[in-house]
Amino acid sequence: MAPVIVLPPSLSSITETMCVKAKTNMSQPTTQRSFTCSRHKNVSPSPGSASSRRTHSHQIDRLPNSFEEILNTTHRTEREVKASLSKLRRMILLEGLPEENLPKLAPSVQNLIRPTSMRSRVWKHFLGVYHVSANEYIRLIQKGKSCVYDKVRNDTFRTLATDKKFLERVNEDMLIRVLNAFVWKMKSSGNKTVTYVQGMNVLAAPFLFTMSEIDAFFSFATFIQTCCPSYVTPTLQGVHCGLKLLDQCLQIIDPKLFNHLRLKSLTAEIYAFPSVLTLCACTPPLEQVLKLWDFLLAYGVHLNILCVIAQLLLMRDQLLEAPSPMKLLRTMPELNAKPIINLTIQLVQQIPDELYDQLVKHPFYPSVAAS
Missing domain, CATH: 1.10.8.270 (putative rabgap domain of human tbc1 domain family member 14 like domains)
Known part of the structure; x- marks a missing residue:
């Protein structure tokens, strides 16, 4: 049996072509429109020519059609690994991970023994933890x-x-x-x-x-080291950078809501700090956090900024009508991952290229918000 070949960090970024109007990241030519799906700061461009795009698409289509089959596939080339990761990302977006009925263990041993879930395997593949x-x-x-x-x-x-x-x-x-x-x-x-x-x-x-x-x-x-190193500096530079970018993105996406919050002296630093700091893990329920993280680990934690904006838009009417919006924002509504993810994908299309480049870079280079 041929050995399994895994992608080193420098090669494990993939761009997935989607049926939505796409955004480019800093390493892609501005003529391309592809939805960015990367956990690293260096995102590989989509195949340039029409023929290479067709080949890439056919490789994905030939892959097994279930998470279990993909995870159990033996890869002989880097191209096969890329194709599998690409299909996993697409399946996360279109289908989501299936519910699992893992065996229930006695309380005395459940902290010592943990059944291996599909989510744990998928997350480790996205992170390159082999x-x-x-x-x-x-x-x-x-x-x-x-x-x-x-x-x-x-x-x-x-x-x-x-x-x-x-x-x-x-x-x-x-x-x-x-x-x-x-x-x-x-x-x-x-x-x-x-x-x-x-x-x-x-x-x-x-x-x-x-x-x-x-x-x-x-x-x-x-x-921590490969997805959001700037978020864990002693001064949390990346978090504060993300909050500035959240304000900039919201101003473009919904100027009325942005101005309403600003008139109440509410900036992202005041109302969104916990959600940015923890990538929304502070907002219950945990089952929905895990589904949101499936998406963030597949496509990049920079998208959490837009996920927070999506949550604001889902409560937009209440925020605009509330005399004290901070009372609503102090305790965010319970997470519902699916509508947040769907709305986030739409929001990606509304961000100018230069600002989106900063969004992609900020978990690694916190100075981009000041540039």
């Missing part, structure tokens, strides 16, 4: 308390504290181990710019709910 090391994780845990251990402990006990399902499945010790080990991992790798910061506990929560602890640790560490 290998985990129990020895490395144990070694990091055995290092003991990190320099920010007290800060971690100060946050973990209140992580999704009102979500009963989460609390049944993930205990505080698991969060502490993952976050403390992450800090040690960054130190041992020589990465001095990333450590534990506010909000990381909530970003780790979906991984721990979805995966085994060891898979969650390596997936979370990869996610």
Whole structure:
């Protein structure tokens, strides 16, 4: 049997042609109109010629038609891996992951044993996590308390504290181990710019709910480093950049709503900080957060900014009628991933190219909002 070939990070960005008017990212010529679907800052352009586009399309069409079949496919070339990832992304958008009936374990062992869900496998494929090391994780845990251990402990006990399902499945010790080990991992790798910061506990929560602890640790560490490194700088530069971009995008998409909020002295910094910081993971219910993250991991966390705007538009009438909109925004309505994702895809079409380029870049280069 031929060995499975996986994409290195530099090659694992793919552009998916959609049946919607497309947007380009910074690496694509302005003549192309393709919906950006990348988890990295370097997004490969769509095939340039008509014939290559047809070939790319035929390769996708020849792939198996279920998530399980794609995940179990042996890939012999990088092109096959690209095609599989591309089809997975398209299926996430058009179908969504199917509901799973995983075996229910006794409370005494459910934190020790975690059935492997399809979502965990799909997320790991999108992140490029094809290998985990129990020895490395144990070694990091055995290092003991990190320099920010007290800060971690100060946050973990209140992580999704009102979500009963989460609390049944993930205990505080698991969060502490993952976050403390992450800090040690960054130190041992020589990465001095990333450590534990506010909000990381909530970003780790979906991984721990979805995966085994060891898979969650390596997936979370990869996610932080490759999807949103600017969000976890000591000053949260990427988050503040995203909030500025949210204001700019909302002003273009819905000037009336933007001006109404501005007249009430409401900027994204005031009402959207938690939603941007946690990629909406702070808004229940968790089952809908996971579906939204399926989309964000497939197509790029930069789209969360538009997902937050989509939530505003879904409550637009109430916001315009409310004498104090902040009362509504203080507690966002429960997430409903499907309409948010559908509306987000429409919003992509309304953003000017230059602004959309900044949106794509900001999880990596927080200075773009000031440029």
